[in-house]
Amino acid sequence: MYISIERNNRGALEIEINAxxxxxxxxxxxxxxxxxxxxxxxxxxxxxxxxxxxxxLIKIDLKDKTELxxxxxxxxxxxxxxxxxxxxxxxxxxxxxxx
Numbered sequence: 001m002y003i004s005i006e007r008n009n010r011g012a013l014e015i016e017i018n019a020x021x022x023x024x025x026x027x028x029x030x031x032x033x034x035x036x037x038x039x040x041x042x043x044x045x046x047x048x049x050x051x052x053x054x055x056x057l058i059k060i061d062l063k064d065k066t067e068l069x070x071x072x073x074x075x076x077x078x079x080x081x082x083x084x085x086x087x088x089x090x091x092x093x094x095x096x097x098x099x
Contacts, residue, residue: 017046017048020046022044023081024046024078024081024082025042027078028042028058028077028078029042031077037063038063038064038067038069039061039063040061040062042059042060042061043058044056044057044059045059054088055094056094057094058078059096059097060095060098062097065097068097069095071095074093074095075093079093
């Protein structure tokens with residue numbers, strides 16, 4: 001998969017957000033050490049602001065609402081893939097659970 005990454009005339013990154021969201025989603029599904037049998041759906045939302053500030057929100061739909069996933073592992077995995085892909089560190093990675 002190719003992700004279009006460019007810098008505009010102000011020096012800010014311009015990337016294809018849908019491709020980045022799909023990359024993060026697939027990375028979580030492939031690399032997570034957590035039990036993914038409990039996961040129904042994963043939705044990723046990202047915002048990239050002018051100063052190359054990247055915010056990531058991961059919405060996870062759980063089948064069994066009493067069991068939660070290892071959020072530190074998810075954060076570590078997502079941060080690692082973003083740094084490797086974009087060479088910037090995300091400002092914030094949040095995990096939310098849907099009901």
